[in-house]
Amino acid sequence: MPNSQLTAVLFMVLSMVAYQISASFAKQLFEVLDPITVVTLRLCFASILIILMFRSWKIIKRLPYLRWNELLYYSGSVCLMNVLFYASLGKLPQGIAVGLEFLGPLTLALLSIKQKTDYIWVFLAIIGIALMVPWQDATAHNFSYLGAAFALGAGVCWAIVRQNIGMHALSIAIVLSALVMLPISAVHNPDALLQTQYWGKALLIALLATAIPYALDLLALKQLSKMSYGTLSSLSPALAAISGMVLLNEHITAWQTVALICIMIASVGVTFRAAKSSNAH
Template structure:
């Protein structure tokens, strides 16, 4: 095998790895804005600048929309905004990697709902086991804040809704749907962030930092994923995306100094194993819209 051929095969895998890493780095950096503008203000900055960047890149006003598509994009964007807002709320009190693992239960639930084989019960069992190991009532998650866990579970519900509504606009160009969906999400979340943080959002350093977070956590991951999705089967893409909880946990450790227990690492491992299993045993499906935040296995091609 020649070097150019090896590089061509490795490029999409590196693109997905780069996407997951950039998203994790962006979210880790965003958490450092919490003491200044709070989680609501941080969500507003991230979504507001992400929407502006995507609008400038894709210029969605060049395409016409039917009435049905406008309604679908509205629900898609509201779900995206809720997912971001609730996820950032969860990060106030629980570690980054744990929040991602809990939030992953949303896309996993959508993926498992479509599976019909007996072996799929194994992936369901792993997903449930991972979630139970993290929840406070399981006897292992007593150190986790119940309110933070609740926000992460609510974000998981929004992620599932984002996938369902996103499939209804999968016939649109990916950049078109992402740009308009982010715009709706920004219009949903930015007023809340402005109400909470006020004039603190106008500080030049805060604005510059927010722009950097938006670029690293949205523009770069989306571009890399779109490159990978053209070259990878859905199952391979889903397996690569399943690394996300582990990458988030590692970045939480390295950047935010968040320590996890052995039980919590085991829970993340169960979640990842369930995601990989869903990707390997899922039936081929039509492509869904490209993601803005981490997307689930088997449901994508197609948030935190």
Template sequence: MNSQLFATACMLLSMVSYQVSASFAKQLFSHVSPLTVTMFRLCFAAIIVIVIFRSWRILPKFKTLNWSNLLCYSASLGLMNLLFYNSLSHLPLGLAVGLEFIGPLGLALCSIQNRRDLIWVSCSILGIVLIIPWGQHNGNFSFIGMCLAIGAGLFWAAYIYFGHKVVRQNIGMHMLSIAISFSALLLLPLELWQHPHELFAVQYWWLGLTIAILATALPYALDLVALKHLARLHYSILTSLSPVIAALTGCILLAEQLTVFQWIALLLIVTASIGIAVSSQRPASD
């Protein structure tokens, strides 16, 4: 029981760490662009994971790797981060995370085999509908931000899809080092074209490093600890709480307020995600 509680605490701390990093990133937007913040995170994260996993040992295997899947995996990671940070410049943290969650949730919904699981489809659709302040003026909502967040979710789904393919290459956590490094390299030309001076704004590097640690190094370390003690179902259920934790983090650190309907929408998305996680553990039936 103690190990279960410890693992649960690690998972919750991991999610809080990630959302705190997002709140720091959002505050950094007043000084540099979301693209630059994305580059900060990816560049510092690449250095961190390469050192932690000593990924230079994978260099001799480069010629034998399936680079088509690795590049798709890397591109999905980079574009997921880029679109998510751009969505944060238009939406409250909780709404951006909730809408981004639609990507992996949709991927899971595509594999449903029980008709009764269609209720989770309904929950997710209703959640999206309630997030939008129909016919009301609401300064915390933007259709552009919505599209960016859902786009980030689609690339999150692609990241999961290609991740399943890359993991078959048996290169362990080195796949993460390669993905982060190459996603940074893929976005570098765009950064140098649009914001050639921001990337070298040394006064903001410490914030970029902090974001990378809170969004990458610390969550992955905590997740690895949690996975040793938590069943896959429990892990999935806890992960489903991310939108609510994001909304609470945005409320506390960024003073972002959501409407009652938007809170209900996030809870519906969380419910759909938990429902799919539970359904995936049941044998298929008509």
């Protein structure tokens, strides 16, 4: 592998690690703040960071000419994705939350397969879901059906968000999301927003979840193919489980570990199939 590609792989892995560390820090903050407040603070600080990073003030003159129907749809998906994912983190181990969220874009990819031989990836994804849930113990301490519903909902939003409509769409989406969440948090828990002693950690979460990953992804995408990017993205559930174990002392069952492996293999398989189909055309 050329040095440039190796560097791009490193950037990609660091991007995912930063994001998963941010999720662990957010979950630690849940001990003193509710998830809605944490999401709001993260989005507010992320708005500032992302505007500075993309120099988004340059598009102010173009605002009247943007496709606002698409932008509002995209922005709503970004906002809801953040709310649902953080809500799931409050009820599930981090690895399980990310694994279930990952099913959103994976399902979208699986729906596009055409050859019967590729249904092995569908089978693996179904096994992953089946093993993730402790059917024999509905009250298991490391699983919540409501949390699972939140994570799956976040996954649906993620599948929509991945259909990016331009670099500045992210800036607009995060700013609009912050503007929507601020009044909601002000009504929900106004005192929590004003506890400035937690703003530093919220800023760090925004930096690790938004600014650093997007900067590293932009660098990585200059050298990586879509197949390589998709394959590396499949590591997210594993990195989430490791981050949860190291930073949160969370432990998942052996069957849930197998479930995450099945989901990751399915993701890698469908990524290779998509690349092969694209090359064939």
